[in-house]
Amino acid sequence: MSPPCGSACFTLRDVTVRYNGGPAALDGVSLRVEPGEAVAFVGPSGAGKTTLLRVLAGSHRPSGGTAELNGRALDALSPSELREARACIGFVHQDLSLIPNVRVIKNVITGRLGRQSFWRSLRSMVLPSRDQVVTAHEILDRVGIGEKLYERTDRLSGGQQQRVALARALFQEPGALLADEPVSSVDPARARDVIGLLRAVSEERKLTLLCSLHDLALAREFFPRLIGVRQGRFMFDAPPTEVAPRSFDHLYRM
Numbered sequence: 001m002s003p004p005c006g007s008a009c010f011t012l013r014d015v016t017v018r019y020n021g022g023p024a025a026l027d028g029v030s031l032r033v034e035p036g037e038a039v040a041f042v043g044p045s046g047a048g049k050t051t052l053l054r055v056l057a058g059s060h061r062p063s064g065g066t067a068e069l070n071g072r073a074l075d076a077l078s079p080s081e082l083r084e085a086r087a088c089i090g091f092v093h094q095d096l097s098l099i100p101n102v103r104v105i106k107n108v109i110t111g112r113l114g115r116q117s118f119w120r121s122l123r124s125m126v127l128p129s130r131d132q133v134v135t136a137h138e139i140l141d142r143v144g145i146g147e148k149l150y151e152r153t154d155r156l157s158g159g160q161q162q163r164v165a166l167a168r169a170l171f172q173e174p175g176a177l178l179a180d181e182p183v184s185s186v187d188p189a190r191a192r193d194v195i196g197l198l199r200a201v202s203e204e205r206k207l208t209l210l211c212s213l214h215d216l217a218l219a220r221e222f223f224p225r226l227i228g229v230r231q232g233r234f235m236f237d238a239p240p241t242e243v244a245p246r247s248f249d250h251l252y253r254m
């Protein structure tokens with residue numbers, strides 16, 4: 001098992017991303033996120049938010065500039081060091097990326113696979129240890145669905161599956177949680193609960209939280225720092241009370 005992950009910090013220096021040599025999806029952005037901070041990336045669809053999260057998670061290499069995790073440039077790491085660094089990032093994908101036809105516990109336990117040897121991972125999947133079951137149950141309890149441990153994942157509602165995805169990321173014992181539009185498939189009342197939960201568990205566990213959010217009202221309510229993204233650039237980076245209403249308007253104007 002890899003060493004425990006401390007609360008993560010992130011730095012981007014002049015990062016550019018072009019897919020297949022096309023226009024810039026990220027256009028020279030720089031950023032510093034301190035350990036334990038909570039940041040929401042807001043902006044219209046296609047602005048570059050997913051790309052940004054993927055670069056921060058070390059799953060997409062920028063075309064230019066550098067991305068650092070805990071002070072180490074990701075492009076200077078060996079493949080095994082990069083794997084270890086990435087194992088400290090819990091990523092909640094927009095499409096959740098859950099295995100539908102298995103019990104919830106299996107999905108949760110897959111969270112730690114990146115931090116174990118191949119054989120240990122295989123054994124965990126086939127026959128989880130008592131400790132793993134207890135931990136998975138505690139985490140599911142914390143996210144409000146403790147009773148679903150042995151339920152088939154595809155029998156749960158969208159909101160419950162969202163919580164399974166969060167539980168899986170937490171089971172990984174990460175130093176940061178990155179969430180890409182975590183409430184895009186959840187109704188507005190539940191969306192508020194999910195974002196509140198994300199913030200609460202991140203604070204409890206001292207995790208750095210980076211979240212892309214379409215919903216400006218939720219971002220303003222729950223996050224102390226908002227970064228407005230449009231056409232691959234940062235339009236503002238400030239606490240919600242310091243962003244002028246016209247900056248929000250401008251962000252979403254066609």
Ligand code: ADP
Nearest residue numbers: 019020025043044045046047048049050051052
């Ligand atoms: P957002 O998350 O804000 O909707 P994305 O990061 O998904 O934005 O996309 C930013 C830009 O990059 C868009 O123009 C999108 O079409 C393009 N893009 C994203 N992923 C790919 C990809 N895999 N191949 C080509 N273009 C991509």
